[in-house]
Amino acid sequence: MRSVIVALAMLLALVSGGGHAEEKHVAVIVDTSGSMSNNDRARYTVQVGKILADLLGDNDVLTVTRLPHSGGCSDGVDTGLMFRFDPKNRVASKRDLDGRIQYAGNNAFAPAIKTAAQDLDRSPNRKRMLLIVADSGGLDCPAISNPDLMALKKSGVTIAAINLGSHTGAFDTNPAFDFAEPAPDAPGLIDALAKVYQRFLGSEQVQTGRAADTIEVGISPLVDEAFLVVAADGPVSELESPSGNPSAAKVVPDYRGGGETMGGDGRTRGYRILRLVKPEAGSWRFSVDTQGNEAGWMLIQDSSLALELVSDTRVPKDIEVPIRIAVIDSRDGNKVTDPAVLALLAVRVEIEGQDVALLDDGSVPGDIPGDGVYAGLGTFTQLGKVPMPARLDSNSLSHRRVFSMDVVNASWRLDADVPEAVFMGDPLTLLVTTQPKGLPDLLSPPDRIEASIGSEIVTLRDDGTQGDAAAGDGHYTGIWRPQEMGQVKVVFTAHGGSPAASVEKTVEVSGVLDLGEAIPIDFGTIESHTESKGLLDLTSATVKGRYPARIESDIDLNGAVAEIKIGDDWVYPNTGAAEIELSHDGPRTWPVRVRAGWCLPNTEIPEPFHLTVNGEGPDGQSVELRIPISIQLSPSTWLECWWWILVIAILIALCIFIIYGYIWPARFPPEAGLQISPEEDLNEGFFHPIRGTRGAGAGFYRHARIYLQPDFRLSRHHQGAMARLIAGRGTIRLSPIGGALIEWQSVDGEWLVLGDEGGFFMPGVLYRGGEGQLFFELRSRG
Structure with missing residues (x-):
């Protein structure tokens, strides 16, 4: 019983996938013959x-069509056999369905197929499927019903069958059916339904399990809508999403209120649905109470990834x-370009039974790698409407879609007129003439023709502009300038x-590198501290392609340097670091200059210098051009060259x-001082250190000096002073100033007058001044 419930949940979840993204019309034809009462007692x-x-x-369509109780292959449409769900009155519709499905009567598929086909034809823009559930092993009137089924199939309707029994019977070999599944018993019926809907809805990656108190599921990235379905052999309580789950735009714990069905065995079986809108990726937990009944759960995730045909639906045979x-x-309808997402995806199409892998690597001319558009090449051999199934696969999803291609027998043949060999950079006229194939009356001319050359696109038009000779003459013209050498497709x-x-x-694009004639550079006569300008001129060169070149120079001037401007920088060519690119669309001239310093010696230039351009041509051979350079130097005078030595x-x-002005002046000995007293007995006076007096130091080219004031003190000021002391080399000179009388005592005690010119200030000799009121003597400290 558990396997039946889990399989039922699988089916229901698969049916829910993608309901919002693309409107659907599902038509189910149920074999209501009497034999079905033994195969579906639970009324699953x-x-x-x-x-x-x-x-x-609300915008989807679900119809259930039963078989007539009596009838034959010639019976036509009988709308009384069909039941249509009313999305505005779901409760009543479900109740009506329960009463309509009664197993009795015989097998008469033709009128039921005609009735369902007529209704499906009214929904050409929906995703459609016709599902037949029967135990007959095939149709009772295939010759009558197959044309109706094939017409539906060509219009894009998926045709499927489930045969109750151990095999699929004639359904599997009937070309009108896309696929068929066997259902040997009641659980097998649910399994088969799950597989059928799985293929129709394009969702193959599912999560299932046995429902317990807690259900844990994993939500993948880019999921737009997810449904958790729990079905049990009894009542099911409302599902709950506890706290701690990732966020979602909306969580509907009891979507549509659930429901229940009474089986033929007298047992009531219930179900509940929880809906997540735009959930975040991650691990989710849910709780449910199944009241001890066997139950199963299923999660279906509707990824927002979808497929859209961007190439033409009308293709030639x-x-x-x-x-x-x-x-x-x-x-949002935008292309997915995230490399991390694209790396996980694979896109394939089926063209008339041939599997074609589409890639997003730019391998198809005109495509851009990684732009979210997958491309491949295919050929259609059947005329008319041909279905082209497409499939998107990844680790967590599988999406299917069928595109209807219109294969026609009318097409254009393109005759391209392109030279086999051209030179790089030269403008080349691309000419394509259109020639009709098949029915010319059905043809309309191309809007444009694009020439794909690697990643480059050249547009050719037939509008009489941009080199096109005349509008509407079937000749499409465009201009291409080759940018790469070698064989180009x-x-x-x-x-x-x-x-x-x-x-x-295929075009062979070749190059040319001919440096042409050497145009001499004449800098004239250069004087010191000036510069002279010239021009490296390669306008006579023939260049087709792009070639690196090196510029070197043998200029060796004492006192001057040569430079060339490449881009925004001036570089020295004689260091071998000057590199340029020669191309058909690049510069051909470069400024050069010679800068002179302060001193230009009187040297002779024995022969012209040269500027050499070295490169490698398209054939790998070395190409060289030696350009003569004329320079005359105007020698500098001796003073212009050596003035800096004089300054130094x-x-x-x-x-x-x-420095000598501070070293030469004499200074007072540090221990020298004057013993000054008002009495001849100097012991009554005081000792005054000379260097301890402010201003007693030496000056700039001036010996140290100090002045003796009548008030028994030493001073740096001469105003009012009676004597001056001047330091000498190991001596001190003493001289009177301002007419003062200075006397000194001889050995025999006689007082002698010190002349105005002064004399050596002798230690141990007693001096007096101030009319005998001040006595002093030169002494040493201590």
């Missing part, structure tokens, strides 16, 4: 129908055409109008003068 098909009514959106499908985010692809097969041409000598002399 009724339970499935009820949950479909809850999960499908038997011509290889590019198929381009974009991976989009259905929430040019792929011409028509856009707009009727289909056309792409045409590929003057500065040195000035320094010596200044």
